[in-house]
Amino acid sequence: MIATTEKLFWQDMYLREFDAKVVSSDEGGVRLDRTAFNPRGGGLVSDVGRLGAAEVVEVVKRDEEVYHMLGGGATLTVGESVHGVIDWERRHRVMRMHTTAHILSAVVNRETGALITGNQISPLESRMDFSLEEFDKEKFGDYVRMANDAARSGAEVRTFFMKREEALRTPGFVKLAGALPPEVAELRIVQIGDIDTQADGGVHVRNTSEIGEIVVNRIENKGKSNRRLYFSLQP
Numbered sequence: 001m002i003a004t005t006e007k008l009f010w011q012d013m014y015l016r017e018f019d020a021k022v023v024s025s026d027e028g029g030v031r032l033d034r035t036a037f038n039p040r041g042g043g044l045v046s047d048v049g050r051l052g053a054a055e056v057v058e059v060v061k062r063d064e065e066v067y068h069m070l071g072g073g074a075t076l077t078v079g080e081s082v083h084g085v086i087d088w089e090r091r092h093r094v095m096r097m098h099t100t101a102h103i104l105s106a107v108v109n110r111e112t113g114a115l116i117t118g119n120q121i122s123p124l125e126s127r128m129d130f131s132l133e134e135f136d137k138e139k140f141g142d143y144v145r146m147a148n149d150a151a152r153s154g155a156e157v158r159t160f161f162m163k164r165e166e167a168l169r170t171p172g173f174v175k176l177a178g179a180l181p182p183e184v185a186e187l188r189i190v191q192i193g194d195i196d197t198q199a200d201g202g203v204h205v206r207n208t209s210e211i212g213e214i215v216v217n218r219i220e221n222k223g224k225s226n227r228r229l230y231f232s233l234q235p
């Protein structure tokens with residue numbers, strides 16, 4: 001069994017370039033000894049970018065391993081050293097969107113008790129599903145204003161690791177207990193000031209002042225108690 005890929009995107013979410021060695025390479029993708037490419041997961045789209053001359057079109061996680069899918073039939077050789085560059089403009093937008101989604105869900109949950117039943121975090125427009133029977137457009141406008149106030153407050157985003165049992169014991173930390181792979185002994189916790197704290201594997205901004213203005217594009221009814229919110233960020 002080969003050691004798991006070192007997740008550089010957890011050590012430094014602002015790392016845009018890195019050097020690594022190819023551990024395996026086949027139709028299933030390229031595995032590296034270390035990577036700054038954040039794989040698709042938790043509702044977030046994956047990073048794209050380059051590994052040497054090859055284009056990285058998608059990055060996926062299988063069994064806690066990270067696989068880089070190359071475009072245009074490009075291949076890499078096992079043992080080869082490669083320089084990785086991620087598409088930073090896209091990544092930073094995803095980080096801003098993701099931290100926004102945590103803030104919005106925290107505010108809506110605090111004000112209504114509604115839970116998030118799904119999300120899709122993309123660079124230009126993201127969406128979140130809330131389990132909410134009563135929907136009041138005016139009140140929702142207030143929640144978005146509260147979320148914008150929270151973003152503007154310049155709250156620091158901190159990440160740390162916690163023993164799985166301890167995280168499970170802390171109310172609110174683990175929102176999707178069933179989704180956690182049992183072999184993971186330590187959980188990564190993301191804390192956004194005093195706004196939201198939960199177990200989370202995704203990439204975030206280090207300060208909410210990077211978010212900008214949250215703009216709600218539309219809200220759709222998806223079934224009796226499911227509201228789908230589409231939002232973007234300015235600028």
Ligand SMILES: [Zn+2]
Pocket residue numbers: 042098102200201202
């Ligand atoms: Zn998240």
